[in-house]
Amino acid sequence: MSRQPTLKTKCAKCAMFFESSGFCANLTETELVDLSNQSRTMDLKRGETFSEDQLRSWPIIAITSGVFSIQHLLEDGRKSIAALFMRGDIIDMRSFSRRNRGQLIALSKTEVCRLSPAVFENIVATNPNARHIVWDNLRDQSFRAQDHAADLSKKQALEKLASFIFECKSRQQVNLTPGAVSIPIRRVDLAEYLGMQPETISRCFKDLEDRGIVEMKSLRAVNIKNIPVLRRIANGDKSASVAKTHSIRILSVA
Amino acid sequence: MSRQPTLKTKCAKCAMFFESSGFCANLTETELVDLSNQSRTMDLKRGETFSEDQLRSWPIIAITSGVFSIQHLLEDGRKSIAALFMRGDIIDMRSFSRRNRGQLIALSKTEVCRLSPAVFENIVATNPNARHIVWDNLRDQSFRAQDHAADLSKKQALEKLASFIFECKSRQQVNLTPGAVSIPIRRVDLAEYLGMQPETISRCFKDLEDRGIVEMKSLRAVNIKNIPVLRRIANGDKSASVAKTHSIRILSVA
């Protein structure tokens, strides 16, 4: 149900508007005009964040492009990134006050749309399609966070990185070359997200590359050369992650 | 808005029914009768799980008592518990099929109520109070999973355990003795939830007890004797978690 930009709202220029599975694309004309008038788009640079006050008055944030995150800070300065948000995610911070659950922070140049809570609430109450989309998105965020927690809890460094590559892959629109994956965040942030050190991230990428499983096109782009093996590593199959020098030796002997 | 059990449904006997902030307590009489007739209550023993089929036909599960979990399994048998669900949580597995995201499994004797998706959907569409409660609950699940991920990613063993004690505390109804916390799951499961080994859990509990921060009433019950210090440990304040023998030495010298 992608549609023509017949509307005179700023939404007609917004990339989100054309995505059939997105929230905005499923609104009626009046809803869209209403929402558009009462909402605020905003561009953030990497590292920029929302103040408590901003969040209180604009607790509902739709991500149009870029990568957004929730960052937790420990007393002694250790940081961790609890969740990543990308295009299409709708962050609902309305119950935020209950704890100090870390802060929202942009990990790259990011476009967001801060939705009017009143209009949003009204749409959710009356438009079943829109409600389902928001609901699915929230449930997805929840599952993603759970998956992420599972990854962090028992996986080793290499396995976590492999999982992350697949997470990136699955979250970017299907693209030309099947193995091409873009890594949308810096090494440091990736380390904080996966609960490891940047040094370890670097070593793991190198390891994967040395073994011919991936190829680094640049810092932000990898090409998976052997999807099944990477998958097995991500799933914690030890035989896939251990047998490195072994298989090389066999090859050179043969 | 706690109410009298005037209804002839099985809900009138259900503990959930009297909890004002719960889903069921906010339904109209007709909604409740409808939901009750179309839903199925069920008791599970520790270790019991739902089959894929059961989940497909009954994807919406309300927890009445006990502890439920989502468990992820790696190829080589490593397990991890991605999330815990307790009384009042409503688990919505309707988008489950997208990945094999681990399985639901009871960690203790558990009572659940499997809600009819159709009736549930209808209530959510028409009853704003009920909708808000479900929505808040889901958002809470999402935040909890994120917090958990943050805990796992950068915290050390002792800090994770301290966090967990507070998580338990905050999730059980306010009780008599301020420091009393019940640990509703086994050590093994706790280890899987926190991404550590049972041995390490044991050592950490011992450490906290040796330092007089908590007291173990039994395997399933602790009493926090020094809440501020435990809080500081949970927040990653190194001075709180390291200075053990140190402070003892000072005391004995003075």
Added chain:
DNA sequence: CGGCAAGTTGAGCCAGGTCAACTCCGGTGG
């Protein structure tokens, strides 16, 4: 083309994992 942030590489070390032996506890049957 220079300067600085970001990323990489190397060497050494330690928190927590692993393995094995032991103890505790709750349930069961004689």
Added chain:
DNA sequence: CCACCGGAGTTGACCTGGCTCAACTTGCCG
């Protein structure tokens, strides 16, 4: 009621994956 049994938890000794720190290289932006 007690003895027994098996699962759950604990303790100790050892080992290793990934952290730390420091030096180096690369890539990006003006």
